[in-house]
Amino acid sequence: MLFSLLKNEMYKLLKKKKLYIFMVIITGMTLIPIIISKFDNGSLVFKVNTLPLENLAWSAEMIIPIFISILVADMITNEYREGTMKLSLVNGVSRTNLLFSKILTLILVITGLVLFTMAVSYVSGSFFLEWGVPFRFNDLLLSESTGISYTLGLYLLSVIPLTAFSLIITFLGLKLESGGSLVGVTIGIVFIMNTMRQLSSLVRPFIISDYFNTGYLLNPSGIQNDLVILLTTSGLYFIVFMGLSLNNIIKKDIVN
Amino acid sequence: MGNKNILEIKKLKKRFRDIEAVKNVNLNVNKGDIFGFLGPNGAGKSTTIRMILGLVHPDQGQIRINGFDINKDYKKALQYVGTMVETPKFYEYLTGYQNLKLVANLYKNVKHVDINKSLKKVGLMDRGKSKVETYSVGMKQRLGLARALLNNPELVILDEPTSGLDPQGKKEIRELIQQLAIDQEITFFICTHLLNEVEQICNRVAILQDGEIISKRFIKEEENKKWVEFYTSQKSEAEIMLKDCNSIFDLNISKNGIQIFTIESEIEKINQQLNNRGIKVKYIIPHVESLEDYYLKETGGHFNVI
Ligand SMILES: Nc1ncnc2c1ncn2[C@@H]1O[C@H](COP(=O)(O)OP(=O)(O)OP(=O)(O)O)[C@@H](O)[C@H]1O
Ligand SMILES: [Mg+2]
Numbered sequence: 001m002l003f004s005l006l007k008n009e010m011y012k013l014l015k016k017k018k019l020y021i022f023m024v025i026i027t028g029m030t031l032i033p034i035i036i037s038k039f040d041n042g043s044l045v046f047k048v049n050t051l052p053l054e055n056l057a058w059s060a061e062m063i064i065p066i067f068i069s070i071l072v073a074d075m076i077t078n079e080y081r082e083g084t085m086k087l088s089l090v091n092g093v094s095r096t097n098l099l100f101s102k103i104l105t106l107i108l109v110i111t112g113l114v115l116f117t118m119a120v121s122y123v124s125g126s127f128f129l130e131w132g133v134p135f136r137f138n139d140l141l142l143s144e145s146t147g148i149s150y151t152l153g154l155y156l157l158s159v160i161p162l163t164a165f166s167l168i169i170t171f172l173g174l175k176l177e178s179g180g181s182l183v184g185v186t187i188g189i190v191f192i193m194n195t196m197r198q199l200s201s202l203v204r205p206f207i208i209s210d211y212f213n214t215g216y217l218l219n220p221s222g223i224q225n226d227l228v229i230l231l232t233t234s235g236l237y238f239i240v241f242m243g244l245s246l247n248n249i250i251k252k253d254i255v256n
Numbered sequence: 257m258g259n260k261n262i263l264e265i266k267k268l269k270k271r272f273r274d275i276e277a278v279k280n281v282n283l284n285v286n287k288g289d290i291f292g293f294l295g296p297n298g299a300g301k302s303t304t305i306r307m308i309l310g311l312v313h314p315d316q317g318q319i320r321i322n323g324f325d326i327n328k329d330y331k332k333a334l335q336y337v338g339t340m341v342e343t344p345k346f347y348e349y350l351t352g353y354q355n356l357k358l359v360a361n362l363y364k365n366v367k368h369v370d371i372n373k374s375l376k377k378v379g380l381m382d383r384g385k386s387k388v389e390t391y392s393v394g395m396k397q398r399l400g401l402a403r404a405l406l407n408n409p410e411l412v413i414l415d416e417p418t419s420g421l422d423p424q425g426k427k428e429i430r431e432l433i434q435q436l437a438i439d440q441e442i443t444f445f446i447c448t449h450l451l452n453e454v455e456q457i458c459n460r461v462a463i464l465q466d467g468e469i470i471s472k473r474f475i476k477e478e479e480n481k482k483w484v485e486f487y488t489s490q491k492s493e494a495e496i497m498l499k500d501c502n503s504i505f506d507l508n509i510s511k512n513g514i515q516i517f518t519i520e521s522e523i524e525k526i527n528q529q530l531n532n533r534g535i536k537v538k539y540i541i542p543h544v545e546s547l548e549d550y551y552l553k554e555t556g557g558h559f560n561v562i
Contacts, residue, residue, distance in 0.1 A: 004361045011358070015350055083345035090309050090341070091362045091407065092334040253272075254311040 005093060005101030006108075009075060013105065018074070022067045023116060029063065030055055030120045034128045047132025048125035049144060052118045052151050053215045059117040060158045060212040061194070064110060068166045069186030071109060073179030075102045076170060081178065083256045095249045099170075103242075106166045111159050118155045138219045154214040157230070161211035164234040167241035168208070174248045205229060208237050261320075262287045262411050262443050263308070268317035270303055277303040279467035281317070285411075285445055285460075290437050292454035293447040295464035296555060301447045302342055304464070305415050308445075309339060321411065338409030340417060344400025348389040352380055352399050355388060356406055363407050374402040377432065393420035401429065405436070412436075415447045426450075430457050465555050471508060481505060482520050483543035486527070488513040490535045497533055498526065515543065 013019055033046045033054060046054060079085040088098055135147025142150060169186055176182045193209040204210055211230045217223040263285035270278040278300040285291045295301050306312035308319055310326050310333075319326045324333035346355045353371060360366040375384045378398040388396065397420050404412050417433070418426040434457050436442045448454060454461055462472045488494055494514045498504055504526070506517035518526065523540065530537055 001362070008358050008361055011354075012347060012350070015354070083341075084347060086309075086311055086341065087345070087359065087403075088362065089311060090334065090337070090339050091359055092331040093362060094330060251313070253306075253313060255306065 001093065002097055002101055002104070005088065005097060006104050008088070009101055009105040010108070013071070013074075013109070016074070018067075018070055019109070022063065022113065026059060026063060026113065026117050027120050027124070029058060030117070030124050034124060037129060046125070046129055047136075048122065048129045049132050049135040049147050050137045051125040051129065052121035053137055053154065053218070055117055055121045056114075056155060056158060056215055057213045060114065060162060060214075061209060062190070063117075064113050064162055065165060065186065065190050065209070065212070066183070067113060068106065068110065068162070069169050069183045070179075071106060072102075072166065072169045072173040073182045075105065076173040077176055077182050078179040080174075080254070080256055086254050086256075089254065095252075096246060099245060099249050103167070103170065106170070107159065107163050110162045110166065111156070114155050114159055114162070118151065138215070140218055140220055150218060154217060157217065157227075158212055158214045161208055161214075161230060161234045164237035164241075165208050165212070167238055167245065171241045171245045171248065174245055174252070205233065208233065260287050261285065262289075262322055263445060264318075264320040265304075265308070266318040268304065268307060268319065269315045270300075270307060270312060271315055276467055278307070278314075281464070281467070281469055283462055283469065283472075285443060287410075287443055288437070288441060289460055290433065290444045290458045291446065292458035292461040293445060293464065294449075294451070294454055294461055296449075299464040300467040301464055302415055305339075305341060305413055305445075305447060308413060309337070309341065310334070311341075336407070336410040338404035338407060338412040340400040340404045340414050342415045343393075343419070344396055344403065346388040346396065346399065349387060351385050351387050352391070352395075352402075353384040355399065356403055359403055359406050366407055370406060370408075374406050375399075377405060377436075378402045379428070394422065394425050397421055397425075398429075401432070408440075409442060411443045411445065413445045413447075416449070417446060418448070418450065418453065426453070433457055463555065470555070472506070481517060482523070483515060483517050484523055485510055485515045485541045485543060486513045486530065487538040487541065488530070488535055493533070494530060494535050497530065497535070501526070501529075513537075 030051075033044070033051060036044060037046045076085070085098075089095065131144070133144050135142040135144055135150075137147075168189075169182070172185060173179075173182050176185065190209060193207045197204050197207050197210050211233060214230070217226050217230070261284045263283070265281055265283040268278055268281040269276075281300075281304055293301055293304070303312060307314045307317075308321070308326065310330055319333075321333040321337060326333045346352075347358070350358075352375065356371045356374060360368075360371055372381065372384070375381050378401050380395065380398050380402060383391070383395060388399065391399065397417070401414075401417065404414065414433075418429050421429060430453060433444055433446070437444060446454070446458065460472070462469050464470070486494065491509050491514055495507065495509060498507060498514070498516060503522040504516050504518045508515045516526070527537055527540060
């Protein structure tokens with residue numbers, strides 16, 4: 001049943017333009033460092049090897065969080081408001097399964113967009129830039145193949161805090177009455193989180209957006225400790241907001 | 257009254273903050289019924305339907321579909337239910353066919369051919385491939401009905417099924433409902449304002465007002481059954497006596513006495529029984545009032561007859 005629901009969610013998503021628009025935006029964004037490298041002599045020069053990790057910063061901290069809010073607005077807030085959420089429910093789907101299928105869709109889409117950013121970065125980079133062997137990032141030197149596999153690993157790791165974040169948005173999506181306000185609120189939250197991260201090192205570890213750009217994990221002092229903190233914080237957010245969302249959807253009177 | 261109950265509602269209550277939407281609804285729908293659920297705006301019809309479907313949580317009461325409690329056996333209870341709640345909602349950017357496909361995906365045994373069969377039944381076969389955003393209100397209504405029929409339901413719950421349809425469309429949907437009730441033995445629970453609709457197709461009605469059922473009765477004079485009113489002042493004695501009588505299919509206390517729905521040939525016998533027990537019957541009046549008269553009388557007249 002969960003699989004059929006997931007299939008339905010993906011079907012609806014792929015029939016809409018939004019996902020494709022974001023793919024175009026990501027592609028466009030990857031071209032910016034390339035254009036800078038090419039035409040602005042004397043400023044930063046990007047290399048193919050490390051371009052994906054540079055791009056992870058804006059993709060994971062900006063583009064994907066906004067897309068998450070648009071997706072949740074569509075799948076949850078607007079579906080509830082427009083009365084289409086009940087369609088699965090009256091066909092015997094449980095509320096828990098319905099919520100799980102939407103969260104699985106989020107995870108799938110986040111993973112897809114993250115990997116898409118990486119793929120586009122490598123492809124567009126290798127067309128226009130030098131590889132810049134050896135791989136050099138945050139004072140760390142790696143062989144090219146190790147560099148690529150670390151990049152993939154870091155990209156996949158960013159899915160974890162992004163998923164935790166998407167659960168916060170899911171909960172808000174159940175609470176708010178319009179998709180538009182959800183997107184607005186999400187942008188506000190991202191903005192506030194980023195300001196707080198920069199202002200206070202005390203609250204920083206508790207702010208989920210601090211973990212989106214996993215590039216920081218790649219440093220000479222090793223990643224183990226940082227990884228534990230990333231997993232713990234993400235896990236806590238995930239559990240708390242999963243609980244709140246489940247409680248909300250189970251108790252809700254569906255009157256639309 | 258014999259038949260197996262497909263839908264049983266007991267002591268149903270629901271309050272939204274300060275509005276008591278449903279007060280104390282008790283209701284049984286038998287297999288094979290086309291049950292009309294009538295009532296003025298805001299009576300609590302849609303809220304009752306939402307509770308039957310598990311969308312709104314009742315404050316109190318019990319709902320069983322096919323013997324399964326909607327709270328405990330949600331999936332089993334809804335397995336053979338088809339429904340259309342108020343104006344049917346769709347993913348407008350998808351075609352009619354694709355919208356039905358999303359529902360079909362939730363059932364193992366509903367296939368491509370069933371989707372087409374359903375579209376055909378409601379006369380939408382040639383528009384199945386257009387996006388729903390291009391549909392008229394009436395076409396959406398039909399598509400809603402097609403969706404309700406998709407999982408081969410035994411019970412179909414419809415909220416205002418003909419709203420937005422032209423007279424020809426209304427007639428077609430009524431005929432479709434009657435045909436499905438006969439050919440596929442589907443039980444219908446229909447919520448509507450349209451008295452003439454209920455009169456034409458329903459065999460039983462319940463009238464809801466301010467969240468309470470104020471009256472229930474059979475309306476089809478099936479076979480040789482008839483409504484008659486016994487004028488008597490000893491109403492409650494008469495009720496106690498006749499309540500368990502096998503040849504009486506429905507019974508209401510009325511202003512002047514007691515109304516019963518019974519077989520024509522039994523009327524004289526019932527009269528004698530009453531007399532034997534010392535209950536004085538002044539007159540026996542056969543009922544010829546239309547549902548409209550009846551309705552207006554029961555609800556105190558504020559009802560839109562369309
Ligand atoms: N979500 C809600 N919040 C608050 N009150 C509600 C809600 N839904 C319904 N009500 C109230 O409950 C009462 C019954 O409403 P309901 O929609 O069940 O009536 P109805 O019989 O279907 O009316 P109509 O014929 O107009 O469709 C109304 O007074 C309505 O205002
Ligand atoms: Mg209603």
